[in-house]
Every structure is written in C-alpha cells, then in structure tokens.
Amino acid sequence: ETGVTQTPRHLVMGMTNKKSLKCEQHLGHNAMYWYKQSAKKPLELMFVYNFKEQTENNSVPSRFSPECPNSSHLFLHLHTLQPEDSALYLCASSQTQVGGRAGELFFGEGSRLTVL
C-alpha cells in the first residue's frame, strides 16, 4: 500500500470509446504525475500537476486529457485512442515538485489499458 490508488486496474476499450482513469493519493502531497509504461520502452512522463496547476505536458496527443480538481485527485480522460496507446498508465505523487523531494515519487499500481 503506497498511499496512491488507481482505478480501474484493467481497462479494455474500443477506438471510439471515451473512458477515464482515476488516481487518488492519501499522502498530503502537492505534485501528481501521469506516466506511460510500454513494453521495451523507457518510462514516459506525460503530465505533471503542482498545486493543481499543470506544469508539464510532454507533447502528449490531445486524445489524452488530464484533469486535476484538487491536490489529491488526478484523472486522465481518454478519447479516440489508437492501439499503440495500449500500455500501463502509472500515477505518482511527490511532496513537492522542487528539490530532491521531487525525485521521491510514490506510484500507484497502474491501470493496464488495452485499445482494440
């Protein structure tokens, strides 16, 4: 139990569906992150929110839309995805986005997404 909870753990969707991934952290952290983990590729940072403000969008296609209503919750809205978007999507949080503490990330278990 890392204090970061992701739902759903598994999701299968068609290319025309709209779905959302949810992340909740119970650690009192101020920064939250979405990462994409694909087989045989390095971990890819997608989005960063610090105190609810987006501070990083790593050239992510617009079919991925993040939302951070407060410091404890982070969503990733998915629309008209492609099969190559199939991957493990990991949410993480850190106490702050500055200094060494920014490297101390707490990850959820991930949402395994399959796009048909």
Added chain:
Amino acid sequence: AQSVTQLDSQVPVFEEAPVELRCNYSSSVSVYLFWYVQYPNQGLQLLLKYLSGSTLVESINGFEAEFNKSQTSFHLRKPSVHISDTAEYFCAVLGQGAQKLVFGQGTRLTINP
C-alpha cells in the same frame, strides 16, 4: 538536461549470488540519484536515494548504491540475492533546479534457484 543509461537490460543470477546493476548518468549540474524497483504487476517503489552527504546509501532489504561523481555512476549492488528480489530496477536522476525525474530503461533482474 540529464540522461541515464542502464547498461544491462537483463541480468540473470543464481540465488545467494552477488549482483551489480549498472547505472551511468550525464548532467551539467549537480544531481540527485534514485533507484526504483518494480515487482511483477505492481507500480514502482523507491528503493534508495542519494540526495547529499555519504556517497554510499543503503536500502532496508540489503541493497546498496554508491554515488561516484568522477565516473558519473550510481551502481546498485547486493551481496546475496533472494528469489524475492526478482523485479525490474530503474535508475533515475534529477538535476538540481530541474523539475523532471529522468528514468533509465530498466534492468530486469531474474533470480534462478
């Protein structure tokens, strides 16, 4: 900008043997260094970190890593591995003043009985 190279994508070892997972980084500024571990079907967990002070850092489960500034390395070692150490290990670097942790490609450690 920073970058991380993990020299081995897979490392198979026998149980109770020693292991070293190699990590080299590049950066034009001072760095903080991290090792994360990902057990099967789980997210990543912080294993150990170097922020400042002693260059040798240890984890609670027997792993250690040494920050070597001259060789820009942060290799992970364990003198005797267990089956439960089977996982993927990620080295990561954060440059001072940077806001983005950069991960290596990961090393899959497989323990054979």
